[in-house]
Each structure stands twice: as C-alpha cells, then as structure tokens.
Amino acid sequence: MAAATPRRQPTLDEVAARAGVSRSAASRVINQAPYVSRATREAVEKAIRELGYRPNRTARALATRQTGIVALALSHDDPALFADPFFAQVIVGVSAALEETDLHLLLCLASSGRGRSRLTNLLHARGVDGIMLMALHGEDPLTGIVGESGLPAVHGGRPWHAEPQWYVDSDNLGGARLATDHLLGLGRTRIVTITGQMATEVGEARYRGYREAMVMAGLVPYGTVEGDFTEAGGAAAMKVLLDRHPDLDAVFAASDKMAAGALRVLSDAGRTVPADVAVVGFDDLDIAAQTDPPLTTVHQSIQALGKEMARMLIALIAGEQPTSIILPTRLVRRGSA
Amino acid sequence: MAAATPRRQPTLDEVAARAGVSRSAASRVINQAPYVSRATREAVEKAIRELGYRPNRTARALATRQTGIVALALSHDDPALFADPFFAQVIVGVSAALEETDLHLLLCLASSGRGRSRLTNLLHARGVDGIMLMALHGEDPLTGIVGESGLPAVHGGRPWHAEPQWYVDSDNLGGARLATDHLLGLGRTRIVTITGQMATEVGEARYRGYREAMVMAGLVPYGTVEGDFTEAGGAAAMKVLLDRHPDLDAVFAASDKMAAGALRVLSDAGRTVPADVAVVGFDDLDIAAQTDPPLTTVHQSIQALGKEMARMLIALIAGEQPTSIILPTRLVRRGSA
DNA sequence: CATGTTTCTGGAAGCGCTTCCAGAGGCATG
DNA sequence: CATGCCTCTGGAAGCGCTTCCAGAAACATG
Secondary structure: OHHHOOOOOOOHHHHHHHHOOOHHHHHHHHOOOOOOOHHHHHHHHHHHHHHOOOOOHHHHHHHHOOOOEEEEEEOOOOHHHHHOHHHHHHHHHHHHHHOOOOOEEEEEEOOOHHHHHHHHHHHHOOOOOEEEEEOOEOOOHHHHHHHHHOOOEEEEOOOOOOOOOOEEEEOHHHHHHHHHHHHHHOOOOOEEEEEOOOOEHHHHHHHHHHHHHHHHOOOOOOEEEEOOOOHHHHHHHHHHHHHHOOOOOEEEEOOHHHHHHHHHHHHHOOOOOOOOOEEEEEEOOOHHHHOOOOOEEEEOOHHHHHHHHHHHHHHHHOOOOOOOEEEOOEEEOOOOO | OHHHOOOOOOOHHHHHHHHOOOHHHHHHHHOOOOOOOHHHHHHHHHHHHHHOOOOOHHHHHHHHOOOOEEEEEEOOOOHHHHHOHHHHHHHHHHHHHHOOOOOEEEEEEOOOHHHHHHHHHHHHOOOOOEEEEEOOEOOOHHHHHHHHHOOOEEEEOOOOOOOOOOEEEEOHHHHHHHHHHHHHHOOOOOEEEEEOOOOEHHHHHHHHHHHHHHHHOOOOOOEEEEOOOOHHHHHHHHHHHHHHOOOOOEEEEOOHHHHHHHHHHHHHOOOOOOOOOEEEEEEOOOHHHHOOOOOEEEEOOHHHHHHHHHHHHHHHHOOOOOOOEEEOOEEEOOOOO
C-alpha cells in the first residue's frame, strides 16, 4: 500500500480550528466572499499558509455541483487516426483557453462502442460540466449521446445535415471559393476538384465553394472526383481526373494531403506545376510548405478553432448564451499556383 | 440559463424509495456487495431501470476518496511541439489501457508556469488518483511537483540523471547498439553519429549504445555531432560531419527526423545512400517510410509505452508494487542501410 | 428448545466542502 | 434613547454517495 497512500491533506475544519474561527468563516475567506473582517481573513490566511491547505476539489465539486472539468470527445473509426496533427492542434487551442480558467480537460477517445458507453456514463454521472466534440459524420452517435445528457455542448465543425445549437467552424465554403477564385484569376478555366468525403460537412462545403466560384465566373464544374482527405486518395483521384480531362489546367484539392498526392501524380505524368497545371490545397498543414513546389493553400487555424470552442463552452457553463462562430480562412500563396 | 441547466438526475435516495428499501441496501446492489437478497436486488434494479439512474461520480468520489481520474502531464517548452506525433501515440496507448477500466484521462499541458501551478493545485487538491508524466530534462520542475504531491506517479522515459521509482522506457541503449551493429555488419567502419540533446536520457542513451557497439567492435567513435532531434538539426549536423570526416561511410542518426535531414544533405553533397553512405535512424515514425531512400531505422512502439504506463499506474493505485519496464526495440530494414 | 452461525437489513455517521439563516454587534439617524 | 441598517459571525443543513454497526430474521447445531 505504501505507494498508494498519499499523505492526508489538511481539511477546512483544521484550518478553521487553527485560525480560531468557524468553518463557514474560513470558507468565506477562501471563496473571497464579502462580509469577512480583516482580522478573520488574516487569521485564516495564516492558518492556510502554515498548514499548506488546499481545498479538496471533489468536496467542493459536490457542494457546488460543478466539477471544474470539461470533456473533449473525439470520434474516429480508427484510433490511430487520432495521430492526425489536426487533433493535436485542437487540443493545444482548447488548453490555451482553459488555462485562463480553473477548468481542466478530460480527453475521451470515443471511437469504439466501449469508449462511447464510457462517455455516456461520464456525462450522465455528471463527471464533467460540459463537453466539446468533433463529430464529422451526421450519423455520428456522439451527437445523440451528448444531446441526451443535457449538458452544455459545443461542436467543432458541423456534422453533416445537422446544425448543432452551438458550434465553431472554419469557413470551408469561403475558403474553397477563395482558392477557386485565385485559380480563375490566374486565367485558368479548366479547373477540376478533388473533394473530401461528400458525406461530411467539410467535404461538401469545400465542394460547394468550388462550385459556386465556378458558376459565378460563368463556368460549370469542369471535373470532380471524390477523395478521402488522404494523400493516397488524392493521388488516385488525380489519376482519374487526368484520364478523364487530359486538358485540365488547374486543380483544387480539398486538403493539403490530397494536394500532395496530386502533385506527385502530376509530376509522374510529366506535367509541370504550376506552368501546366496550377494546384491549390486546403488546411495549410506543415506538409504544405514541404511539397515540391510548395503548396499554395487555404489557411485555417485549428488552434483558434479549439480556443473558440473552449471559450464558447466556458460561456455556456456560466449560463450565457454565446453565438456560434465561423472562423475566417485565407489564401496562402506559395509556388503551386 | 436555459442552456446551462441540465435536468436533474435521480438520486440514490429516490431509487431506494421507489424500490421500497433503504439507501444502504440500494448502494449495496449497485456496488455488488455481498449480503443482498434476491428480492432486494431485483427491486432495486427495476427502480434503477425505470428511473434511468446513474450514480453521481462526484458524490461517489467524495465517499470513496477516489476520483476515477488519472492525469497525463506533458512538459514542453513550446506548446506547439505537442503536435509531435509522439504525444498522440502516447495518448492513444494510454487511452487503450484505461478503456478497460473505469478511469478517465485528464490531459495537462504543463509547459508554462501557469500550467504548472494548475497542475500543482490539481494534485494537492486531490483532483486525480494518479499521474503519468513525460519529463525529458532532469531539471524538469514536473518531477518535483509530482513527487511532493505524494500521489502514485509513473514516468514515461527516464529524466536525465534521475531514476524515478516507476517508469516505462524504450530500450534506447539496445536500439542504438542494434543500429550500429547493423552498420558494422555491413562492413562499415567509419560510422559517425548525430546525437539528440545530450542533456536528455534519450539522447545520452542512444549515444552510449552507438559508442558501446563501436568499442565492442574494436573501434572508437568516428565522429559525433550533437543534434536536437529535429530535421533541421539533423541537416546542420550532417554538414558539419561531412566537413570534418569526408570519408565517412555510415551515419547513425538518433531520430528519424534528423536522419531525414541528413539524407537531404547527403544527397545535396552528391553522396549516394546507401552505396556511399549507409544511414540508420531511430523511432520508425511515418516519415521513415517516406524518405528517399526509405529509412532503415530502429522501431519503438510509443503506443505500447503509453499502454504500459497506464497499466503501471492502475496497479499502483490498486496498491500493488509493479516493477519498472523497458520496452524492446527492433531494427526495421528499408533502403538506407 | 436454547444456542450459535450466517444472511440480510436500515439507521447513522461520515467524506470535505458551500451556503442559508438567525442573530450579535456597531453605527448613524430621527 | 428607540429605531433602522449595515457588517460580520457561527450553527446547521445540505451536496449524493459509502460503510460501519447493531440488530432482526433465517437457518443449522447440540
């Protein structure tokens, strides 16, 4: 047991006794409540210092009905995909926002059935004060689980075909238009697109942005193949597109990874980028700067997304009525377009 | 307030009342304690079902003095570095192990002073039952903070010049020997090494492995430059080494990223890999398979590391006395050596 | 039938904190 | 001096659960 026997921490009663006041008085000092005399405050503060007292989080949580913990739930078919830098960025952003408060972050990888039932339990057992979730697919069970709990919840991105009450999203539509407009501005007209999964909001919105920009320019989508946001998927899609539209002069890929795959295929096919074919990606991940040529892409700040999610949740927990947010995206010009 | 007012959950008292038994009896049913009659059990279970009751985590935590939460603390100068796939892998491993228990994971990015004081508070306030930490530098304040709290703690890796009581580490020494022996087996003798920071256990152990293998082969270290585990650092180190030892015929880089940087510099310098210079890396990250040529490297399973850390912590919390673990590494042969 | 053992029960006392409330003092006002 | 209003205080009642304990009920033993 030695290892598992943390030494006992002093309690509020001991502090009060040492300071010669009642427990309520001591509590008031700690919570900076009004109506505490200077003498009392100083006596209590002295006792706290001498005893090395720290209020027990659990006891406080029980009394206030606030755990001081918020959850971030990530849904993913393949847990290994969590390694995606995307999630790391979200976490960094969320942590940054939470650091300004007294809240801590509980991380739930709720991909498996077991993970989801653990989450359900956590929420219903009031183990957290609120939850942030990244649910990509509309039919993602996470949405339902979270909804039923009745806890404050903030979505990162919007699930497909469902507008949650509170969400933070990147301006995928606007970003895609930006990208396409840029290609159009370069004089390209035979612009094809490699989309993400069309059964996700992101995938669909980025396609819609491309389409709208084309239509606005008096054109029609020149060629479209659905990818899956991965490099391999992008490469495969590019092959199909080259096959179907050998005269294409530009590509808008809905993610940097797919763009990287496309670049590889284009180079193998003897096309020069950007001379023969201009390419624009989306996300502005690290890899965008490392491709050859470096990738012109649409920048979105995932850290900012995480940060805003956390802020929104904090507001919700405080009983405010925040409004959902769409974060702007911007074009980053590099060599590929 | 609407949003922040989760509906009230039923309490154990209500369950007991509905089942027509005392609260203690109901509690016994829930905790599967002995001495509960069949009739009582069924009545309580029925009431639980009808009410949709879930025991309140906080209340239970207060009574049992167990929060059911463990922390994973990551120390890092630059929070952006958290994006390193390394940490994601650790988290996946930890989560996998926790999923088999009732424990949840609290993530602490304790790089800043604020983050560290929050962590100190969390531990002393008994907000978690135990903690896992990745502290690379010996002087990392995390080690002290955690030690003072008296909570069960498990280290991932060993801080420099300090053997924590409980840790899980990769066999860095053995892996480095494996790599160097492989190069020696190829007939190379003018083997140089690019080390990680020598002020970290990892950096030092990997260098020691290289050195031991060389000495065992009757050689002395042929050339050594300290890198910093990054690609840029690896490239810079490689330049220096080429300058100092133009006739080198092999490189052992203490990380894949540094190896990638070295490959680039070697290719720029007109050396062919592996014909002129054989290169071995360490870590077996995704990039190892994507370099040109693909990198021969030492594989270590970071997921396994996370998993074992969590298991060890679970054992500690249960009052057992586990023993520290060193996880084996193995050579993965690809094109570069 | 007296006795002992085992199974089961509910009352009550916690766990360590917050918060409501009645009331004690101090002060100014009329 | 009576009255009112602030400031401050400690007692007590929670928050929702676990667990100890005394004792009731059921059963077996001599």
